[in-house]
Amino acid sequence: MSTFxxxxxxxxxxxxxxxxxxxxxxxxxxxxGGFVLPTAIPQRTTVSIGRNGTAEHVLHSANSHKTLHVPVGEVGTEFAPYLTGCLTLSGVTEGLDVFIQGNVPSGGLSSSAALEVATLRALRDLYALELDDVALALRGVKVEHEFVGVKCGVMDQMASSLAGTDTMLLIDTRSLERRAVPFPAGAEVLVIDSGVPRRLAESGYNERRAQVEEASRLLGVKELRDVTEVSALDGLPELLHKRARHVVTENARVLAGLGADATAFGELMNASHASLRDDYEVSHPQVDELVALLQGHADIFGARMTGAGFGGAVVALARSGQATAAADAVLWRYGPTGRRVVP
Structure with missing residues (x-):
């Protein structure tokens, strides 16, 4: 692969x-404003930057073998907004050469957040920006909102900026308080790419966000984080009731997972997938098939889709030392489109 x-x-x-x-x-x-339990994966995105003395940014992706030329102050197209958003929000007024490469798979594993965080880390070093890891993550979220057009929450960038691979990171996305949480004893994480492209992820994501915001408005609460009983959702229109029920029950599942053993944690993951499939309706038939195969394996405690949905990756909790063998067995039945990502 080429270099800068x-x-x-x-x-x-x-x-x-x-x-x-x-x-x-x-x-x-x-x-x-809910609770989340992500962990970092070994795959990373690397960004190299150099001043070029012009009024143009030259952006090269080693993975796609594509170079984009974007005048300073403009957004650009394709992968450019992820980079030019970071440059603009960081006050860059000179032309830069930017080289990106990485092995974070697209589809539920926050490849875009990794790109933003890596870019902002490089800019922090280049310009000695006073930007701590939380502020850096929030700037990445702003890039998504203002330049990419995805009204995401804070989890992806916070996890990419702050999480490690050896623990989960409990994040209160309202207060941004966070703490490391150990994985359940006797278990390890398995991630499989379903091979299904997330064609509706961005439009569906923004639609779901608008729906739960309307549910919050009708309930008279700031956010669904403030609702702890499903019965409080009675009276909502049927569709909004389903969407809100997912958020309320998912928050409860995160809190129940703290300190849970592997069996109980796996059951929470299974329930999470059912809720995402049936109430939030962001899964995909092939993803459901892969999840069901994992859930039926003797060495898998639980499995669910992960990420925005409509395709992408699946995460499972496997018995320690058995993740690779379980993945191989499941992928043999699932077919050639799937591939193991972690471990």
Whole structure:
């Protein structure tokens, strides 16, 4: 694979990286002030930057072998908004050469957040920005909202900026308080890419967010985080009731997962998938098939879709030492489109 020097014929001024993440519990709750339990994955995105002395940004993706030229102050197209959003919000007024490469799979593992966090880390180093890890994550969220057009919550960027691979990170997405939480004893995380492209993820995500915001408005609460009993949702229109029920019960599942043993945690993951499939309606038939195969394996405690949905990745909690063998057995039955990501 090419390097910054191969493309731009000199060394970069700065290089930084950031990991993708997988979320074990707490899906589609972070834009309603809820609780989430992500962990970082080993795969990372790396961004190298160098000043070019022009009024144009030159953006090169080693993965897609594509170079984009964007005038300073403009947003650009394709993958450019993720980068130019970071540059604009960081006050960059000079032309930069930006080289990106990585192995974070797209589809539920926050490849976009890893790109934003890595870019912002590089800019922090290049310009000595006073930007701590939380402020950096929030700037990444702003990039999504204002430049990419996805009204995401804070989990993905917070996890990419702050999480490690050896624990889960409990995040209160309202207060931004967080703490490391150990994985259930005797268990390890397994991530499989379903091979289903997330064609409706962005439009569906924004639609679901609008629906739960309307549910909150009708209930007279700031966010569904303030609702703890499903009975409080009575009176909502049927569709909004389903959407809100997912958020309320998912928050409860995250809190129930703290300190749960592997069997109980797995059951919570199974219930989370059913809720995402039936109440939030963000799954996909092939993803459901893969989840069911995992849930039926003797060495899997539980499994669920992860990420925005409509395709993408699946996460499972496997018996320690058995994740690879379980994945191989499941993928043999699932078919050639799936592939193991972690471990």
């Amino acid at each position: 020097k191969d493309v731009f014929k000199r060394d970069p001024d700065v290089t930084a990286s950031a990991p993708g993440r997988v979320n074990l519990l707490g899906e589609h709750t972070d834009y309603q």
